[in-house]
Amino acid sequence: MKSIDLVATAAANTFRSKTRTILTVLAIFVGAFTLTLTNGLGTGINRFIDDTVSSIGAADVLTVSKAVTAGAASGAPQTYDPDSVAAGATDPGRPGAGTTVSALTDADLDEIAAIPGIERVVPAKAVQIDYVQHADGERYVVGAGALIGGQTPQLSAGTAPTDSADALETAIPASLVEPLGFSDAADAVGATLTIAVSDPVRTPHLVEATITGVTEAAFTNTTSLTTNTALEDALFAAQNTGVPPDQLDRYASASATLATPTTADEIDAVKTALTDAGYFGQTVSDQLGTFKAVIDGIVLVLNAFAVIALLAASFGIVNTLLMSVQERTREIGLMKAMGMGSGRVFSLFSLEAVMLGLLGSVIGAVVAIGVGTAVSAQLGQTLFSDLPGLQLIAFDPLSILTTTVAIMAIAFLAGSLPAARAARADPVESLRYE
Known part of the structure; x- marks a missing residue:
């Protein structure tokens, strides 16, 4: 019997006992459906996290600060550090809000830049915005965040501020579009935004910038401007009006761009070198890595239940084929x-x-894709409407193919016992079988 005839015969024999076959396929379907759906859940969420990471900062950029002491890490009382600076306001727009860290100076920046593997170091200039305003409209409190090298913000309209431009440019968050008086995101692009900051003696300074785009909400601050370097410098200068130049080289952190191309091992080597020098470096992926670990853990547990279902289905395959071997004893002989x-x-x-x-894996995958796509679309319009760009359940063709092949391999192993029994059958005894 030729191979093609063997496949055709096997396909025909599969449906000899339709009821038994359908029940066995349904058992496999449950496992395949669950595996495809849970893998889709992990793919969708991790893809959203990856997109968010790229919108916050590039993978080859480290946020560097002074190393945290053991006491600070444990929450124990700390001795006074006259060189400490504010690091990240917890209540944007209110002076004095936030935590403090040991400041980086220009000397620190030079030392960081000298570490092998680091190409460029740019200090993060802390800017505290009092309010923003469009035309004569209402004033709103916002935060500010400068572009990081390689950052690609998620935009609902317009473009990201050009970091190399001399013009003062910013992207506003979607949550500010209507409050500032714009009809929609596209209407905000090209408009002028007035930004107010105060110097150390509370004298207000107004800086005008052009809105180049509107950023979507994600894991980042939903009321934070995205500024280019020129605007950041202008705000920083206005905020520090009257401060002696030798007092301005105090930064909470700095962005260290690594020499490209970089590998995970090279990034780890730079982190180790920073630690040895008394600094702490972290990528955005490190900061969001916990989210991915939790999601992967949940998917792994759900996949375990799917594998249990497949193991149960494998006993069904064994039973189905053993009965088939017994019923076809004379045919085998x-x-x-x-x-x-x-x-x-x-x-x-x-x-x-x-x-x-x-059969079970293909039907399970097709139904899972249909159900997952519908559920994801519905949740995107309701429960997760505040997270644009999130496709909760996304399907990767390679993952689906891998799942199908794995299920077929389990089916093959389950069928090996009945197949071996059929192969060992004595033709004379089989022909005598009643």
Whole structure:
């Protein structure tokens, strides 16, 4: 019997007992459906996290600060540090809000830049915005965040501020579009935004910038401006009006751009070198890595339940094929009497098991894709409407193919016992079987 005839015969034999086959396929379907859906959940959320990471900062940029002491890490009382500076306001727009860290100076920046693997170091200039205003409209409190090298903000309209431009440019968050008086995101692009900051003696200074785009909400601050370097410098200068120049080189952190291309091992080596020098470096991926670890853990647990379902289905395959072998004993004897070898008989029954696995996995994957796509679209319009760009359940063709092949392999292993029994059958005894 030729190979193509063997496959055709196996396909035909699969449906000899339709009820038994359907029940076995349904058992496989449950496992395949669950595996495809849970893998889609992990793919969708991790893809959203990856997109968010790229919108916050590039993978080859480290945020560097002075190393945290053991006491600070544990929350114990700290001795006074006259060189400490504010690091990240917890209540944007209110002077004095936030935590403090040991300041980086120009000397620190030079030392960081000298570490092998680091190409460029740019200090993060802390800017405290009092309010923003468009025309004569209402004033709103916002935060500010400068572009990091390689950053690609997620935009609902317009473009990101040009970091190399001399013009003062900013992107406003979507949450400020309507409050500032714009009809929609596109209407805000090109408009002038007035930004107010105060110097150390509370004298207000107004800086005007052009709105180049509107950023979507994600894990980042929903009321934070994205500024280019020129605007950041202008705000920083206005905020520090009257401060002696030698008192301005105090920064909470700095962005260290690594020499490209970089690998994970090279990034780890730079982090180690920073630690040895008394600094702490972290990528955005490190900061959001916990989210991915939690999601991967949940998906792993859900996949475990799907594997249990597949193991239960494998017993169904064994039972189905054992009964098939018993019912077709005389047929097996006749095939062997006509010259079919034991290997061919084994292949025939193994193919029947693989057919069952293929049917269950394909049907499970198709139904899971349909259900997952519909559920994801519905949740995106309701529960997760505040997270634009999130496709909760996304399907990766390679993952689906891997799942299908794995289920077929389980089916093959489950069918090997009945197939081996059929292959060992004595043709004379089989022909005598009643």
